[in-house]
Amino acid sequence: MTNYFSFSFKNRIAFNYIVSGAVLIAFVFLFIFYIVRLSVNKHINDEIYIELEKHIDDVKIDSHETYLIQVDEWAAREHNTVHINPVFVQFFDNNKELIDKSPNLNNLNLVLQNDNKNNTFFNTTLNNEPVRQIQKPIIQNNKVIAYVIVAMSIDDFDIVVILQKVLLISFPIILIVLFIIARFFAGRSIKPINLITSTANSITKDNLSKRIPLPQNKDELYQLSTQINELLDRIEKAVEREKKFTSDASHELRTPLAVIKGTLEVLIRKPREKQEYESKINFCIKEVDRLNILVDQLLLLARFENEKQNIKSESILLNALLLDTSARFSQKIKDKQCKISNEFEEDFYIQSDYNLVSIILSNIFSNALKYSEDCSNVIVKLYNEGNIITCSITDEGIGISEEDKDKVFNSFFRSESLNHPNIKGTGLGLSIVKRLCELLNITINIESQLNKGTTIILSFPKE
Numbered sequence: 001m002t003n004y005f006s007f008s009f010k011n012r013i014a015f016n017y018i019v020s021g022a023v024l025i026a027f028v029f030l031f032i033f034y035i036v037r038l039s040v041n042k043h044i045n046d047e048i049y050i051e052l053e054k055h056i057d058d059v060k061i062d063s064h065e066t067y068l069i070q071v072d073e074w075a076a077r078e079h080n081t082v083h084i085n086p087v088f089v090q091f092f093d094n095n096k097e098l099i100d101k102s103p104n105l106n107n108l109n110l111v112l113q114n115d116n117k118n119n120t121f122f123n124t125t126l127n128n129e130p131v132r133q134i135q136k137p138i139i140q141n142n143k144v145i146a147y148v149i150v151a152m153s154i155d156d157f158d159i160v161v162i163l164q165k166v167l168l169i170s171f172p173i174i175l176i177v178l179f180i181i182a183r184f185f186a187g188r189s190i191k192p193i194n195l196i197t198s199t200a201n202s203i204t205k206d207n208l209s210k211r212i213p214l215p216q217n218k219d220e221l222y223q224l225s226t227q228i229n230e231l232l233d234r235i236e237k238a239v240e241r242e243k244k245f246t247s248d249a250s251h252e253l254r255t256p257l258a259v260i261k262g263t264l265e266v267l268i269r270k271p272r273e274k275q276e277y278e279s280k281i282n283f284c285i286k287e288v289d290r291l292n293i294l295v296d297q298l299l300l301l302a303r304f305e306n307e308k309q310n311i312k313s314e315s316i317l318l319n320a321l322l323l324d325t326s327a328r329f330s331q332k333i334k335d336k337q338c339k340i341s342n343e344f345e346e347d348f349y350i351q352s353d354y355n356l357v358s359i360i361l362s363n364i365f366s367n368a369l370k371y372s373e374d375c376s377n378v379i380v381k382l383y384n385e386g387n388i389i390t391c392s393i394t395d396e397g398i399g400i401s402e403e404d405k406d407k408v409f410n411s412f413f414r415s416e417s418l419n420h421p422n423i424k425g426t427g428l429g430l431s432i433v434k435r436l437c438e439l440l441n442i443t444i445n446i447e448s449q450l451n452k453g454t455t456i457i458l459s460f461p462k463e
Contacts, residue, residue: 009193013186018179025174029167037160044132044154045121051087052134052150059091059099059138059146088126092147099146110149123154130154196225208236260287311353311439318348318391318460322380325361329369337375344382348389350460352440360436363429364393364456371397371454385459394455400448408446409434 090101090110098109108127112135121134133151137144199212211232212225267280326333326340333340350357368378376396383390400408408430437444441461448454 009190010183010186013190014179014182017182017186018175021178022171022175025171029171033160033163033167036163040157040160044152044157047087048121048132048134048150048152051089051152052136052148055089055148055150056136056138059148061140061145086153088131088149088151090149090151092149094145094147096147110151112147112149124151126151130157193221196221196228200228203232208232208239257291260284260291263287311356313351314354316350316352316354316357318350318382318389319344321354321358322361322382322391325358325365326380328362329365332369336369336372338369338372339375339377341377341379343379345384348382348384350389352442352460356436356440357442360433360440360442360458361391361393363433364458367429368393368395368397368454368456371395373397387461389460391458391460392455394453396453399450399452399454400446401450405446405448 086104088102088105088110090105090112091099092112093099096112101109110126110133111124113122115137117135119134119136121132124131124133130153131151132154133149135147135149138146138148196212203210211229214225214229215222263280263284267277322342322344326342365378372378372395378396379392379394381390381392381394434444436442437458443459445457445459446454447457
């Protein structure tokens with residue numbers, strides 16, 4: 001494998017062509033070989049079977065249990081010689097003792113096999129020469145009275161051996177000739193790629209804005225150049241996004257760490273009461289928990305760049321997943337005394353990734369409870385809208401202002417966070433939801449009125 005990858009591009013093209021050509025030629029050669037061998041086999045078997053049918057009635061047994069053998073056929077040329085199309089015939093009684101045989105056997109004998117070989121063709125040797133043989137019991141009055149063996153030389157098989165040698169010798173010769181031809185044309189075909197290569201080599205991380213000039217002819221090289229330029233566009237955007245994300249993440253991580261450090265520094269300045277120590281330590285624990293959640297969500301966001309390759313498609317009963325999600329927040333629902341209303345028209349199945357859809361619903365449900373007042377309602381609906389399965393989750397919470405609707409999917413953005421300091425969060429939940437919806441081709445919309453509530457609407461394509 002290492003030697004293959006050390007080939008030049010020209011040689012790899014020729015090598016790939018030869019590999020595919022070798023498979024095709026080998027298939028054709030094998031097909032020809034097996035067809036010829038099958039034809040020769042069938043021809044020999046048919047001739048043997050015809051002879052067997054001729055001799056199956058040659059042996060009779062009279063009332064005195066004396067064997068009567070018709071030997072008129074022995075005069076035929078094929079029964080008298082071993083040189084020209086020889087056919088060997090031999091008879092055995094019901095005790096498997098020899099009773100007669102064709103003259104061309106002379107002092108040679110065919111071997112009667114066990115009964116499990118009856119009526120089947122098999123190869124054996126006679127005087128060190130290959131023959132094909134079949135044996136069959138002779139039945140009279142529903143009783144086996146004798147056995148007949150017919151064998152024939154398989155010299156016709158020489159043509160199969162010759163064909164095999166010809167194919168084996170010609171196979172590598174054809175491949176070598178094809179490789180030389182393929183290498184020549186491959187070399188001529190890849191010359192224009194050198195221009196693309198030299199231009200691409202000049203593009204570095206410091207000049208990602210540079211692009212490969214497009215060829216005049218809109219051929220495969222034009223498409224290659226276009227794809228490379230589009231890739232550079234995506235890389236440039238990804239680098240910018242990474243810079244912004246790193247900046248935002250470092251800022252968000254620095255804040256809870258600074259709070260924990262400040263709290264601990266205050267604690268060690270002087271001795272304090274036990275209750276004060278417990279209060280400050282519990283406060284630090286909550287900040288650590290919030291930091292853990294923040295780190296988990298940051299890692300989740302970072303993973304989404306390559307998540308599309310790992311999506312698992314499976315049939316999901318959306319009704320059950322929504323009920324499981326609400327059950328997961330049962331303690332929070334109980335603490336806030338919220339009422340969950342499930343309005344499902346029927347059972348709805350979607351084809352998607354179970355774990356990712358579960359993360360989407362969990363984040364939306366968590367936000368609905370987080371921003372809802374105590375003793376309020378959360379309404380979950382599932383219904384058909386044309387060819388689309390629609391899920392809506394409505395709360396009676398603080399709502400989102402019109403100018404903030406387009407911002408809530410941005411990382412670390414929290415609407416009205418200063419007006420509601422008691423509601424904790426990282427501002428990453430809806431950003432994760434939005435990214436997952438894009439991965440799974442789910443449409444997400446927000447309908448909200450400030451101080452009245454919010455409805456998140458998910459549209460799933462039908463299974």
